[in-house]
Amino acid sequence: METLGFDLSSIDLGQWWGQVVAFTAPRWLPSLVVLLIAGVVYVVARAILGRAQRNWVTRTATRLDDLAVRLLRQALLLSSGAWAIWRLLGIWGLPTIAQWVYAIWIGVLFFPLSRFVGDFLTAIESEVVTRTETPLDKTALPMINTAIRFIVVALGVVLALSELGINIAPLLAGAGVMGLALSLAAKDTLSNLIAGVLLIVDRPFQVGDRIELWTTPNETGSWGDVIEIGLRATKIRNPDNLVVVVPNNEIMQRDIINYTMSGQDIRLRIPFSVAYESDIDRAKGLLVDIATGIEGVKGDPAPIVIARGFGPSEVNLELRVWILEARSRRSIADEISEQALRAFEKAGVEIPYPRRELYIRSESDGGSNSGP
Template identity: 30%
Template structure:
């Protein structure tokens, strides 16, 4: 009887051993298949990938291919290991722990692949931006990278928690309430940041442009940040203006649509002066200044009858708005000289008082 029991025990042990050998062989075949697939795919991506991407006009696909090839091969290997372990008849607790670890590793690798592709695209896009006007957009690149990282990590975390049968809706609800509280506490900062995005994308002005604010201040744009914009005024002082105020106000961009600018000089001549001769003298005087454009040519207009003078305006154009003040000074000095030479008088304000006797 003991020998019979021992015989059945040996038969059961042999059957169990054969079962484990069979399952282990299947797991090895699964892993080996994925391993070979990873090697083949890596070889194809390294050898044949550049040949296919060479047909495109941009090098973006080449750069992304180089960045994602190593983790893609690694992802296939760990995916094969995950399915191989899943096929083994392990105890439930050991199976949950082992497959869970491998699932987390696969999610990490997949997140790295997505981040590398997005990062390569942003670096490629930043390298294509040239000129001063692109400096504001360049400031967005690090912020966009951080937002993409947060999004990818959050997505991977939600998928992982869902895989382990955790209630993700309670976490999403808590995050939503927390975000709402943070948004209410920092509404002014968020408003300025959103306005900064608007200024950088809509670009009503660029760095280096001269603008005039609704309050009358004139200055050059030095920096467009996420919270505020810095403007250097003509008297060499800095204005730091919150972006939300700039988005909700009326301003004049002197550098748009081009840097060509128009100047104006108002003056009065004595009653009795030859207005046609005065207008011709003003135009010829403006043309003597090197920075005044001949096309469009300067123009002079008889504007109105003043209390003690005939009011005349001279309009002229210069190549650059930064030279309007200096050119105005030169024209004024030369007008005073030419008026003196030609006997044109600029009268003082006068008032006649009549005294009547009883």
């Protein structure tokens, strides 16, 4: 008999069917038992976890127990399914595929574990860290969170490959060589990233602080407010509303002058000069009176004036005052200087200017000196 181009007479269907029955008959019952055990374990464990979720977990204020229950549910679903498939493949004589299933189960199981670790760290940040007096920067914790989650997933992949008998040493060596090449090619970028991490850890300034700038366009302000701290660069807005983007590596190599880190009140030094012929005590008294009447200047400690030194035609004075708001130092200094100019002019205190006296000796005068 020939059907669909095949000669079925040459095939002993009875013998073939007998072999199929002989192979499958002893395996049906163990397979059903495996499926039954996996199903019962999953249903019972899920019911227990659901009851715990309703009666205990939802009544607590923390999210940590919710995260733990969710991890157990996901791990239970993956484990029960993977175990059933692994056992069925072993029963039906497919040990190689069963080994692959086991390795894949190990690797996949680390994905919900990675998610749990990330959510756990986020919960710790919101429930514990932010309650302390020195909270971590909002940029540092997400970066640490991402790095730890990546490490957890990488660990799962390594364990899965080792379970399959794959030697990961050559892969690690290749990754090391590639990483070295990339690090050499992106040396500046990596140095900025490392400097960004150090800025986040050391916290010499934070968003909102007012710091000194080192390189700014001509005729613009030399200080600014930090508006963003990134992993590669820091953005600072100067008083002319210009945003200066400074690479983190450059910031870490300079002295950082932070006007607001130590608190709101800072000491302000304003230099003045008066002529030698002027009344120094009168000039000092005028400056103290002016500073005392300026809004934003603290009365305790009281303003003082000291003589810093002598110049070619002037006595150098310095007014030292404490101000309540560090951000007002420029406006306060401007107001004090303006009022001091008017007060000196009214009181007859001379502000010196460069001058020279010239004496001419005439030979016809017998070497006598004439006036200037």
